[in-house]
Amino acid sequence: MVAFTISHIFLVFLLYPFQYSSSLSSLNKGSFLSVEKHAEDVLVSSNGTFSAGFYQVGENAFSFAIWFTELRNHNPNNIVWMANREQPVNGKHSKLYLLNTGNILLLDAGQLNTWSSNTASNDPLELYLKEDGNLVLRELKGTTILWQSYDFPTNTLLPNQPLTRYTKLISSRSYSNYSSGFYKLFFDDNNVIRLDYDGPDVSSTYWPPTWMSSWDAGRSNYNSSRIALLDSLGKFISSDNYIFSTYDYGTLLQRRLTIDSDGNIRVYSRRNLSENWYVSWQVISNTCIIHGICGANSTCSYDPKKGKKCSCLPGYKLKNYNDWSYGCEPMFDFTCNRSESTFLKLQGFELYGYDGNFVQNITYKGCESLCLQQCNCTGFQYTYKDDSNIFECYTKLQLLNGRHSPSFPGTTYLRLPKGKNFSKQESVSVKDHICLVQLSKHYFTKPTDNLVRFFLWISIAVGGLEFVFFIVVGVCLNKTKKKSSANQNSYHHAILGFRRYSYYELKVATKNFSNEIGRGGGGVVYRGTLPDQRDVAIKRLNEAKQGEGEFQAEVSIIGRLNHMNLIEMWGYCIEGKHRILVYEYMENGSLAENLSSKTNTLDWSKRYDIALGISRVLAYLHEECLEWILHCDIKPQNILLDSNFQPKLADFGLSKLKNRNDLNNNSTFSMIRGTRGYMAPEWIFHLPITSKVDVYSYGIVVLELITGKNPTLMNIEGEDGEMTYNGSLISWVREKKRSQCWVEEILDPSIGTSCDLSKMEILVRVALECVEEDMDIRPNMSQVVEMLQNNERVVE
Numbered sequence: 001m002v003a004f005t006i007s008h009i010f011l012v013f014l015l016y017p018f019q020y021s022s023s024l025s026s027l028n029k030g031s032f033l034s035v036e037k038h039a040e041d042v043l044v045s046s047n048g049t050f051s052a053g054f055y056q057v058g059e060n061a062f063s064f065a066i067w068f069t070e071l072r073n074h075n076p077n078n079i080v081w082m083a084n085r086e087q088p089v090n091g092k093h094s095k096l097y098l099l100n101t102g103n104i105l106l107l108d109a110g111q112l113n114t115w116s117s118n119t120a121s122n123d124p125l126e127l128y129l130k131e132d133g134n135l136v137l138r139e140l141k142g143t144t145i146l147w148q149s150y151d152f153p154t155n156t157l158l159p160n161q162p163l164t165r166y167t168k169l170i171s172s173r174s175y176s177n178y179s180s181g182f183y184k185l186f187f188d189d190n191n192v193i194r195l196d197y198d199g200p201d202v203s204s205t206y207w208p209p210t211w212m213s214s215w216d217a218g219r220s221n222y223n224s225s226r227i228a229l230l231d232s233l234g235k236f237i238s239s240d241n242y243i244f245s246t247y248d249y250g251t252l253l254q255r256r257l258t259i260d261s262d263g264n265i266r267v268y269s270r271r272n273l274s275e276n277w278y279v280s281w282q283v284i285s286n287t288c289i290i291h292g293i294c295g296a297n298s299t300c301s302y303d304p305k306k307g308k309k310c311s312c313l314p315g316y317k318l319k320n321y322n323d324w325s326y327g328c329e330p331m332f333d334f335t336c337n338r339s340e341s342t343f344l345k346l347q348g349f350e351l352y353g354y355d356g357n358f359v360q361n362i363t364y365k366g367c368e369s370l371c372l373q374q375c376n377c378t379g380f381q382y383t384y385k386d387d388s389n390i391f392e393c394y395t396k397l398q399l400l401n402g403r404h405s406p407s408f409p410g411t412t413y414l415r416l417p418k419g420k421n422f423s424k425q426e427s428v429s430v431k432d433h434i435c436l437v438q439l440s441k442h443y444f445t446k447p448t449d450n451l452v453r454f455f456l457w458i459s460i461a462v463g464g465l466e467f468v469f470f471i472v473v474g475v476c477l478n479k480t481k482k483k484s485s486a487n488q489n490s491y492h493h494a495i496l497g498f499r500r501y502s503y504y505e506l507k508v509a510t511k512n513f514s515n516e517i518g519r520g521g522g523g524v525v526y527r528g529t530l531p532d533q534r535d536v537a538i539k540r541l542n543e544a545k546q547g548e549g550e551f552q553a554e555v556s557i558i559g560r561l562n563h564m565n566l567i568e569m570w571g572y573c574i575e576g577k578h579r580i581l582v583y584e585y586m587e588n589g590s591l592a593e594n595l596s597s598k599t600n601t602l603d604w605s606k607r608y609d610i611a612l613g614i615s616r617v618l619a620y621l622h623e624e625c626l627e628w629i630l631h632c633d634i635k636p637q638n639i640l641l642d643s644n645f646q647p648k649l650a651d652f653g654l655s656k657l658k659n660r661n662d663l664n665n666n667s668t669f670s671m672i673r674g675t676r677g678y679m680a681p682e683w684i685f686h687l688p689i690t691s692k693v694d695v696y697s698y699g700i701v702v703l704e705l706i707t708g709k710n711p712t713l714m715n716i717e718g719e720d721g722e723m724t725y726n727g728s729l730i731s732w733v734r735e736k737k738r739s740q741c742w743v744e745e746i747l748d749p750s751i752g753t754s755c756d757l758s759k760m761e762i763l764v765r766v767a768l769e770c771v772e773e774d775m776d777i778r779p780n781m782s783q784v785v786e787m788l789q790n791n792e793r794v795v796e
């Protein structure tokens with residue numbers, strides 16, 4: 001204690017003369033900020049957005065930091081920079097000096113120089129915090145900047161703060177421990193911006209995925225300027241051609257881009273200091289692909305609803321209950337004796353990296369004995385490769401980056417000692433802090449709400465903010481699309497979603513836009529074939545009125561939606577005036593074509609499946625995703641059928657998303673969207689537009705599906721003479737329903753005679769509920785799904 005004080009006095013003496021600084025806008029030569037006065041000794045930016053000073057990071061531990069000025073308690077989310085993240089200083093006698101030599105020095109009590117700016121100048125200097133969060137040491141006369149915090153980011157970039165070849169972002173160790181963690185974002189030697197896991201024992205790249213070339217990942221490695229920047233409107237551009245726009249792109253908000261301690265890059269936004277942060281973008285939605293996330297000897301499984309889950313492998317136990325990064329350790333002793341080992345089969349389980357051997361065209365027994373030959377082989381992966389028709393064997397030296405997914409083609413065999421029963425149930429499993437968000441079903445009944453309030457609302461509802469969007473986006477963006485095939489392609493698409501094409505590529509793919517297959521309000525659709533032989537439908541939009549950023553934001557929302565009943569977008573093109581969208585090609589055309597075709601082959605079960613599939617995707621868009629994804633134009637023309645006659649909803653909301661901001665504004669939203677014959681009465685009566693407009697249109701489509709009668713034609717013919725808006729098909733069905741044997745009477749003759757009438761009856765009943773005049777009486781889409789699914793189970 002005495003030594004402490006003496007050394008402190010000694011220091012102060014050394015650094016004399018200092019006057020106490022109470023100037024909060026800047027620090028001049030010879031003045032200091034002191035940790036005891038951490039509440040007052042704060043540099044504040046001119047408009048008060050940012051503050052810099054001593055920030056308490058633990059008991060009696062402080063770091064010199066910059067943070068978004070806050071109202072309430074300390075919130076780790078506000079910190080944007082730290083001078084001494086690895087080495088906090090004592091809560092007594094620590095100071096930040098601007099020395100007369102021109103150096104900034106952070107002194108811990110009793111210890112010299114925890115951190116310094118390594119600057120020197122004889123001129124008068126000032127250290128001040130700019131309104132953009134940049135802490136700058138500059139000459140008072142002249143404009144020379146000697147040092148700025150923007151050049152030394154920690155885990156966060158602020159808008160317009162470049163990431164360069166000289167800088168990198170390193171995650172914090174955990175949410176509350178600001179020391180450097182395991183994940184970093186930087187430009188590699190090939191000019192590509194990437195994410196690495198740099199763990200205590202091993203390191204590896206996880207984004208973009210190593211198994212694909214940077215070119216396939218949509219990156220260019222020719223541009224050696226190595227600069228990436230998030231602008232203040234929410235668009236991120238990197239010189240390797242990696243570009244994204246946040247979901248709230250276009251608004252001036254407080255924003256920060258952070259590499260979180262779980263290795264994901266997220267952009268957070270908020271309006272001002274009295275609001276909560278929400279996640280407006282994240283790079284990786286299936287967080288199980290992040291290396292090291294569950295530690296060694298573990299497995300990560302991802303459920304879009306529940307988030308990520310870590311478990312120890314059978315026979316292993318968790319090392320540290322508070323921190324999964326320590327992984328799991330074996331509960332047994334390894335033995336080299338071949339006859340004492342046995343293998344446990346883990347289906348749909350993949351381990352990345354750390355292979356001892358890789359052998360192709362080998363039998364299972366061969367692979368097993370290969371593993372047994374190596375004392376340190378902990379298991380092996382035995383995979384059948386579809387495309388080359390051979391078996392592959394990978395023996396594993398370490399069990400790292402384990403990932404479980406029912407759709408993985410591979411099987412892993414875990415080496416365990418014989419005679420012990422390590423059943424799978426013995427594994428410990430710990431969920432991370434993800435809560436399921438239930439969105440308000442009536443969001444749009446308050447048309448004054450806006451997107452930001454919406455996010456705020458969920459933030460408040462959840463009480464935390466870190467994982468809010470994780471769920472909302474995770475649910476929407478990460479549904480694994482294909483149930484069965486998990487080949488590299490779908491894997492690829494699940495991770496990267498889609499890519500940007502050049503106009504030339506698409507021109508070649510469509511043979512100069514020669515094969516027109518459709519035409520709509522938004523543009524013309526052509527058939528084409530990509531160089532990798534995938535068939536595509538290419539939609540060339542008419543003159544786009546909106547700005548490029550907005551277009552990209554839309555594309556990035558749509559392109560990352562994933563549902564088996566949603567048409568998949570593979571990419572887009574923006575070049576000059578061209579705005580082109582690239583979709584998967586649907587062999588069986590649209591439902592409308594099928595219904596009107598003379599050779600209609602849609603039997604009752606296909607029709608039932610179509611109704612069920614469309615209800616599922618609408619439930620997904622309305623309820624699992626952000627509720628503002630209303631389709632607004634459900635009709636048979638927009639329902640496409642794949643080779644198995646599975647329905648895929650297309651054209652979803654592009655026209656609506658184009659004017660997404662209108663959703664919040666009743667007057668412009670009252671501009672009628674949709675197609676006559678399928679539109680809900682709300683449009684006519686200027687009632688609030690909710691997801692129930694889609695429910696209504698869905699009901700009409702189902703009625704058309706069953707009766708084969710086109711509601712728009714019925715209206716024109718005025719079959720029932722009433723000419724009520726859009727009511728004729730409905731009232732015709734309602735009327736028929738009064739008689740006996742009504743189901744047979746209304747059925748489309750082309751359905752044929754072998755038909756499950758009870759199922760058709762359920763469909764009609766559900767459809768009639770959906771087309772209730774009063775939107776409050778209509779069921780919501782998940783109720784529809786439930787009614788149809790329950791019925792399916794009972795009947796089969």
Ligand SMILES: *[C@@H]1O[C@H](CO)[C@@H](O)[C@H](O)[C@H]1NC(C)=O
Nearest residue numbers: 045046047048049130131132
């Ligand atoms: C600071 O606030 C004033 C008034 O609100 C505004 O005009 C000015 O642009 C702001 N300055 C910065 C750097 O944001």
Ligand SMILES: *[C@@H]1O[C@H](CO)[C@@H](O)[C@H](O)[C@H]1NC(C)=O
Nearest residue numbers: 058173174176177178179180
């Ligand atoms: C923070 O993490 C570092 C690095 O892992 C560790 O050395 C330190 O003890 C941790 N601090 C706290 C307070 O847990």
Ligand SMILES: *[C@@H]1O[C@H](CO)[C@@H](O)[C@H](O)[C@H]1NC(C)=O
Nearest residue numbers: 223224225227237238239240
């Ligand atoms: C390289 O990237 C920078 C930053 O994105 C950009 O300004 C520049 O035009 C690019 N250069 C080339 C040759 O594409």
Ligand SMILES: *[C@@H]1O[C@H](CO)[C@@H](O)[C@H](O)[C@H]1NC(C)=O
Nearest residue numbers: 071270271272273274275453
């Ligand atoms: C923050 O923004 C909200 C919504 O725009 C506004 O009502 C509030 O007054 C703002 N608070 C401050 C402190 O600026």
Ligand SMILES: *[C@@H]1O[C@H](CO)[C@@H](O)[C@H](O)[C@H]1NC(C)=O
Nearest residue numbers: 296297326327328329330378
């Ligand atoms: C993981 O298990 C292996 C044995 O399979 C063991 O050697 C290693 O130490 C374990 N890793 C950790 C982090 O405990």
Ligand SMILES: *[C@@H]1O[C@H](CO)[C@@H](O)[C@H](O)[C@H]1NC(C)=O
Nearest residue numbers: 335336337338339340341418
């Ligand atoms: C291996 O184990 C078997 C059965 O436990 C035993 O009979 C045999 O002697 C062991 N071999 C060696 C080399 O230890």
Ligand SMILES: *[C@@H]1O[C@H](CO)[C@@H](O)[C@H](O)[C@H]1NC(C)=O
Nearest residue numbers: 359360361362388389390391
């Ligand atoms: C795999 O083995 C089969 C038969 O043993 C052989 O015909 C085939 O060429 C082998 N394939 C490769 C890639 O080695």
Ligand SMILES: *[C@@H]1O[C@H](CO)[C@@H](O)[C@H](O)[C@H]1NC(C)=O
Nearest residue numbers: 356373374375376377397398
């Ligand atoms: C595994 O064992 C082999 C010899 O059987 C040895 O060459 C290799 O270094 C070992 N690897 C590890 C990671 O221990």
Ligand SMILES: *[C@@H]1O[C@H](CO)[C@@H](O)[C@H](O)[C@H]1NC(C)=O
Nearest residue numbers: 419420421422423424425426
């Ligand atoms: C292993 O244990 C599980 C329950 O812990 C039990 O169901 C199973 O039958 C056991 N298997 C063997 C081979 O003992």
